[in-house]
Amino acid sequence: MIPVSFDYVEATSVEHALALFAEHDDSKFLAGGHSLVPMMKLRLVSSSVLIDIGRIxxxxxxxxxxxxxxxxxxxxxxxxxxxxxxxxxxxxxxxxxxxxxxxxxxxxxxxxxxxxxxxxxxxxxxxxxxxxxxxxxxxxxxxxxxxxxxxxxxxxxxxxxxxxxxxxxxxxKRTGDGWAYQKFNRRAMDYAIVAVAVQLGQNPGIALVNMGSTPHFASAASAALAAGSPASAVADVVVEGTEAWNDANATREYREHLARVLTIRALAQTGYTS
Amino acid sequence: MSLIGARVLRKEDPNLITGRGQFVDDITPAGTVVMAFVMSTEPHSRIVNIHSADALALPGVLAVWTAADIAELSTLGLPGLGRPLLATDVVRFVGEPVAVVVAETKYIAADAAQLVIVDYESMPAAPSITTALADGAPVLHSVLGGNTVFDQPFVDDLAADFAAAPHTASLHLVNNRCAAVPIEPNACLADWGPSGLTLWATFQAPHHLRNTVAAYFGIPQDTTRVITPDVGGGFGAKINFVPEYFLACALSRKLARPVKYTQTRSECQVLMYHGRAQEQDVDVAYDDDARLLALRVRVTQDQGAYPDPTGMGLPVLTTAMAAGCYKIPKVAISWRNVVTNTTPVAAYRGAGRPEASYLIERIVDLVADQSGIDPVEVRRRNFIPTDEFPYATHSPLAVYDSGNFAGAMTELLTLFDYDALKAEQARRRNTRDEKLIGIGFSSWLEIAAFGPPGSLEGFGHLGSWESVQIRVQPDGSAIIYTGASPHGQGTVTTFAQIAAGELGIPFDKISVRHGDTATVPQGIGTMGSRATAVGGEGVRTASVRVVERAKVIAAHILEADPADIVLEGDGFAVNGTPSHSVPWSEVAWKSFRPLEIPTDSEPGSLDITVFQQVPNFSFPSGAYCCTVEIDRGTGEIEITGMYLVDDCGTVINPLLAEGQVHGGVAQGIAQALYEGISYDENGLPQNSTLMDYLIPAATELPSYTDGRVNTPTPNNGLGAKGIGESGSVGAPPAVVNAVVDALSHLGVQHLDMPITPLAVWNVLEEAK
CATH class of the missing domain: 3.30.465.10 (Uridine Diphospho-n-acetylenolpyruvylglucosamine Reductase; domain 3)
Known part of the structure; x- marks a missing residue:
């Protein structure tokens, strides 16, 4: 929990920040620090210079x-x-x-x-x-x-x-359109084991949390939503294209199940009807 | 006026909540340097080479030591199986210190530690009981031949009784390995100068540490001083000896600088002693009425890589307490200790008793399930009757002092509507997707007040008493010095409450000091729910003696017979004539003035030291109920109710007693549903940060509903039994019983801790 030593510089504007980056080798931008700093403290990430953009x-x-x-x-x-x-x-x-x-x-x-x-x-x-x-x-x-x-x-x-x-x-803007976010985790402060974000309206979208190596846009489910398919049909295709992994909290199979359950619950929460 | 039973706010808190507490890491004498460990990344490997030149060359580095540099320093723990301060030839768990680095700052120390490269030659590892006991298992300590340290066989395994019994029930149970996770990880600061050694440490037993360190280095105790300043929690993990204390002292002696060590959280997770890590094979025999006929318990205790005396004691306590609150005609016990390539295991809140209540309360529920008799009724039919105390169990350690198990259960059932909840449970089971309800009970009992002669000596302590010294000051205030060494319990408050009532000195004029071997006469420490039942009793005893002596002085001033003097108002008066009185301040002042006390009295007489003993352990008990709801879609478990009836005998301060129970229950819920150190098949720890070792927070925990019965212990004048470990003893079986109950209609009879949503979902899927 002690990072490798680094230098710190403070940027006052976007231009200044970009100039500092050009000036310093092996530098990183520091904003709120709530992802970067823990990784530095665990020595998973190190950097010679942190350019603090948090005060811009x-x-x-x-x-x-x-x-x-x-x-x-x-x-x-x-x-x-x-x-x-x-x-x-x-x-x-x-x-x-x-x-x-x-x-x-x-x-x-x-x-x-x-x-x-x-x-x-x-x-x-x-x-x-x-x-x-x-x-x-x-x-x-x-x-x-x-x-x-x-x-x-x-x-x-x-x-x-x-x-x-x-x-x-x-x-x-999505004024007046229904939305829901269903997050499943063990503790309120934790990252999601799985979460589902749903936005209804003209270009409806469904996105999944922790179902692969990147944040995931569920295109098949979003298309089903746009087509007015029943909630269960939307949920059926929501994990298409995902590559969820196994870890101590969940297996891939369980994550996929959760994604479907949370999708149905999110849609119910929005009052969505096909 | 007695303050026993009063909800007094803690004297400790103003300092702590204004940031004025002082912990080891806050203390930095001039010239302090910092040490850091190079820790093994391997579970079981031969050390081929250690390259420390780059670290030594780093500016600001003072020393890099490996085992070769400290060959004269002896090992810790059991003779022949000792734990070296730094791994010698072989590493036996991930996290084991391999080298130690000292530098001018903690940043340089961390950098230097990273520069030390260790070449390992990997060997097969045995990171679990199963792998350690398997045929051909890798052997950790060749002196053992295998991995079993000690095996106590059954005297009689009751085979005939079980064969003849109408019914039997059996369970294999795993008590998951837990990390103590005190908010303050391990820390120490050693300053070895010409006038002696001072060691600041976050520890629960300062004199024990002082005596051990002095003996270890062969130096006199008078110039060896241990100070435990504010200590941020210990939970038993800070009563054992760890390499850092001895290395810091040795390095300070060598470098002639104060040497500080402050563990990081990730280091703490793998280096601080773990708790639980116990497996149990449990069988009961019972008749058609669910009356228990016989109990057989075989305990296998994982000791981690190096057995610790406290760790070796865990299965002794588990097996002693295995029969719980029940009158069981025949009990057979057996245990063994096994070493594995994991972090060493020792005491953790409850230390062996949560494991005991877990096994008996789980199997009683299984009897209820198999017999179709309500779990409350099964318990009632088997409780030790209230008129049978003191009750001698199968174990000479456990002679129950007092209790009211049926009364606690009756009180518990007034806290919620059991029948209505059962009806709702049945209704929900018939719906398609409404949440399932589970109701789990635990009639638990534990052994506390480690104080009878012999109870702690086996763990290397000087004695099992606790010291209390009361010094009345010339102005009539009083300072109490005690060997009890609180680390969050509120002892400064409760001891002042006890003394205030006995001494007749106001609560606000009583200070309690602890945690310094230079000022406290001698001491044992705070562990095993002993501070109040032993040390608190010492406060009462010493107070009574102080008052006896003060009465002599008051009688002299009032020209009366000491036998006629009573405590009255702010001092003393002649019995029956309250106006004929003298304030404490005058008695105290004159107690130091030879011309104003009786000629046969000596000045300074209002200074009393006692070494309090107690004749027996006490046995706090209680009845808990946990109610849960299970989400059939996700497997999520929500605790909807936690009903807690405790019997700790006399309560000194209800606020603190409730706090102890709530905190212990939180740790019990954590063990049941969230926490569990795990290793992969190669012996690599899987959750060494608080990102993946799940400690529940306020957002995960329910509101608690408290109840109480009171059967004072006859073992001390206060009637107090101890309460520090109760919650962690009582909660895990209640929670697990609730989850199993919720799923019992699907044929579920047991689930191992921690019960995760994934585990529940797997059950629900299988049932489809």
Missing amino acids: TELSYIEDRGDHIAVGALTRHREVEGSSLLAEHLGLLAHVAGQVGDPQVRNRGTLGGSLVHGDPAADLPSAALALGASMVITGAGGTRVVPAAEFFVNFLETAVGDGELLTEIRFP
Whole structure:
């Protein structure tokens, strides 16, 4: 629980952060630190320099942009959880942010940090996938936008490249549409053993937590939902394309079962009828 | 005025909740350096080579020691099977210290430890009882020939009784290996200078440590001082000797610097002694009315890689307490200790008794299941009657002092509507997907108040008494020094409560000091639910003697006969004439002034030391009920009720007694449903962080409903039996019985702890 020694520099703006990254070899960005720091303390990750982007206030915001809401990457989970704007238009996102860890974690952790970490067991990537979010990535060459469905590339790897920052996440408004998040875990503070995020409406989406090496968009189930299939039919195809693993908490078979059960429960919670 | 039974707030808390507590790691004398271990990553390997040059070359590193550097330091534990301070030639569990590094800071120490490279030659490992006892199993200690350390066979295995019995029931039970997980991991600070050795340690028995360290290094006790400052929990895992204490001392002597060691959580998970890790084969014979005729228990205790004296004692306690609350005509016991390539095992909250209550309460439920007789009724038919105390069991260790097992059960059934719950359970079973209900009972009993002569000496303690010294100060306040060494129990509060009533000195003017061998006369420590029943009784005894002497002085001042003096108001008065009085402050002041006390008295007489003994153990008991609901879709188990009737005899402070029970029950629920150190087939630990070793938090635990019966122990004047371990003894069988009950209509008769949603789901799937 003692990390390898490292240097620390503080970035004051996105440009500054990118410049610092170019300047320092073997550096990493530090946001809320709630994924990176524990891994460093276990010596699973080390880095010569941490570039603290957590104090870049220009990346902490929740803005109404007409057809979508833009959330700055450094917005804390607690702010997402408590936002009345999000509660009105993106209830799923606000709710899921409130399911991350415990209040201490939610006061430090950031939306961008959680998404960039790309942990298949994390809550927020599933909300981004189910909601069809767009990720704004800024690098030395400028800005590009990547759809959530293409963002999670591999285990703990996203479309954000070296020397780039996820700066903003854009969520199409889902005002008045049903949603649900069913999370199964042993303890309230834990990562999900399995969770299911459901968003109804014009582009319905179902996303799964901890069902493989990346956060998973359940395309077959989402298509079934769009087609108005019965809940049981949606659940039947929800694990298509997943590669859940066995661990001390669950076997693959049990995870797949949970995904189906939680899908049915989530749909029931939204009042979904075929 | 007596404060016994009063809900007094803890004296300890203002310091702790304002961050002013002082733990070992808070103490840093000038020049302190830090030590860190290089720990084995292998379960069972020969050490071929240790490369420490790179670590030694790191700036800020003072020393890197391996076994070769400390050849003169002896091993710990059992003779012939000793645990070396640093692995010598062979490592026997993952986490075993192989080398120790000392550096100027903990960061350098951690870096240096990582630079030490150990070449291993792997050998087959035996990381479980089954693999250690298998034919051709790898042998951990060649001196043993196999892996069995000690085997106590049955004197009579009751084969004839079982053959003749109308019915029998049998279970093979596994008491899962648990980590104590005190909030403060192990820590020590050794400062060996010209005037002697001072060792700060997070430990439950400071004098025991002082005596042992002095003997280990061959130095006198008068210049060897052990200080246990605030201690953040111990749960029994801090009563055993570990290499770090002795290495820190040796390194401090060598380097002439204070040497500090503070364990990280991940280190603590593999290096601090584990608990439980016991398997049991249990058989009972019973008649058509579910009356128990005979009990046979064979215990196999996993000792981990190196047997510890406390660990060796675990199956002794389990088998002594195996018959629980029941009158069973014939009981046969047998046990063996087995070494495995795992972290050593020793005491953990309850130490052998949770295992005992688990086996008897599980098998009684199985009798109920097989006979079709309600589990409450089966218990009632077999309880030891209230008029049969003291009750001699099959074991000379266990002569039950007092109890009211049927009364506790009656009280328990007033806390909830059992019949209504059973009806609802039946209704739900007939629905397709409503949650299943389970109701589990535990009529438990444990052995506490480790205090009778001989009870602790076998574990290397100087005695089994506890010391209490009361020193009345010149202003009439009092300081109590005690060898009891609390680490979260609230002893500072309860001892002051006991003394306040006996001395007639206000609670706020009584301080309790502990945890320093330089100031406390002698002492044993806090373990085995003994602090109140032995040390607390010592406070009562010493207080009575102080008052006797104070009365002599008061009588002199009041010109009366000491026999006529009584405690009255804020001091003493002549019996019958309360106005003829003298305050404590005046008696205390004059007790130090030779001209103002009787000529045959000596100044400073209000200073009494007692070494309190008790004639027998006490046997706290109780009746618990756990109710659960099981989600048929996910297998999730939710505890919906936890009803707790305790009998700890006299309660000194209900607030603290409830806290002890609730905390113990939380640990019991944890063992039943969440916790369990596991190793893979190669001997690699699978859950060495709190990410994967699941400790339930407030969000997972139910509200508790408390009840109480009170049968005071005759063994001490207070009537207090001890309560520190009750919850962890009583809860696991209640929880497991509830889950098994919920699934019993599917033919389930047993599930091993920890019962996970996955295990429940597997049962539900099989039943489909």
